[in-house]
Amino acid sequence: MIFDPDTVDIPKSYETLPLTDVKVSHHPAGAPEATPVIVVTLNRPEKHNSFTLEMMHVFEKIYPMFDVDERVKVVVLTGAGKMFCAGADLERGFSGMEKERNKDHRDSGGRLALAIHRCRKPTIAAMQGSAVGLGMTMSLPAAIRIGCQKSKYGFVFPRRGLTMESSSSFFLPRLIGYSNALYLITTGGTFPPTSPHFGTLFQETYPDPNQVVARALELATELAENVSPMASYLSRELMWRNPGSAEETHLVDSAVLYHMFSGKDSKEGIKAFFEKRKPNFNATLEGDAPPSFPWWSDVDTGRRPKASKASKASKAKL
Structure with a gap:
């Protein structure tokens, strides 16, 4: 049984949200209300932005907000300081993990990746510094990755005695091919973003970290001003949710395209083209989605509900 999700309260300003080790900014920063481009910054520079369970909970909180907030068009994900993300916080280890059956466990990195993947607004990963492990896998659900030529990146799991996480065994080979993915995962090595082993994982690279973030913001602004959010999202889903033949x-795609031909964004896009102006796309999935959407079967990744401690105590007294 798939339960209805909790309702999402959209804030007037994302910059006022009380968050742990993650900073959310408008672009331009300081704007009183949410802007078309939102910047999410991993904000533990003293720990090289190593990722924690608390940070994962933040992503599970903010990405559903971005998903349903029609003011938001594009998300830029970056890191504070010299590194993008040093992976999971190994100093904390796995001591905070709840004791449970293997089949009931839900990888926190996977929950993070799915929060990004399920959001209809595209994420641009501005990887201004080095990244390994979880720092790499969190970028895989992003639509675009921009790297720094002076940095090193890698999937170091076998060098830590671990297997792939964050649904990366799904994303990585589909993005760069099985041959490249096998090399990266077998060696666990770190390489510059221009290495042939990454294939086209990094669509753009720049020599300076500041250039990486600046380019991501420039690209995000261009997308927010010129691309239909619904058409872009449905196109990405046509690739990720491909039926297989x-x-x-x-x-x-015939059913989706036929609907889009008569949609408001198509009419606006063609009109704006002939009038030589920027389009004003405002179609939403809630009001304008194709009748066939979603064309895939939703998978409930939630855990089975558990009785609260108070309920267990009450039952024990009976």
Whole structure:
């Protein structure tokens, strides 16, 4: 059974949210209300932005907000300081993990990745510094990754005695091919973003960290001003939620495209083209989605509900 999700309260300003080790900014910063471009910054520079359970909970809180907030068009994800993310916080280890059956466990990195993946607003990962482990896998659900040529990146799991996490065994080979993915995961090595082992994982690279963030903001602004959020999201889902054969894909994308031909964003996009102006796209999934959406079966990744400690104590007295 898939339960209805909790309702999401959208804040007037994201900059006022009380968050742990994650900073959310408007672009330009200080704007009184949410802007089309939102910047999410991993904010533990003294720990090289190593990721914690508390930070994962922040992502599970803010990304559903971005998803339903029509003011937000693009998210830029970056890190404070010299590193993008040094992976999971190994100093804290796994001591905070709840004791449970293997099949009931939900990898915190996977929960983070799915929060980004399920958001209809694209994320641009501005990886201004080095990243390993979870720092790499969190970038895989992003639509675009921009790296720094002076930094090193890698999937170091086998060098820590660990296997792939964050649903990366799904994302990585689909992004760069099985051959490259196998090399990176087998060696566990770190390489510059221009290494051939990454294939086209990093769509753009720059020599200076500041250039990485500046380019991400420039690109995010360009997307927010010129791209239909709904058309962009549905196109990405057509790739990720592919039914598996050319014939089945033809049926799925035909139904979606036929609906989009008569949609308000298509009409606005064509009108803006001929009038030589920026479009004002305002179609939403809630009001304008194709009848076939979603064309895939939703998977409930939640855990089974558990009785509260108070309920258990009450039962024990009976």
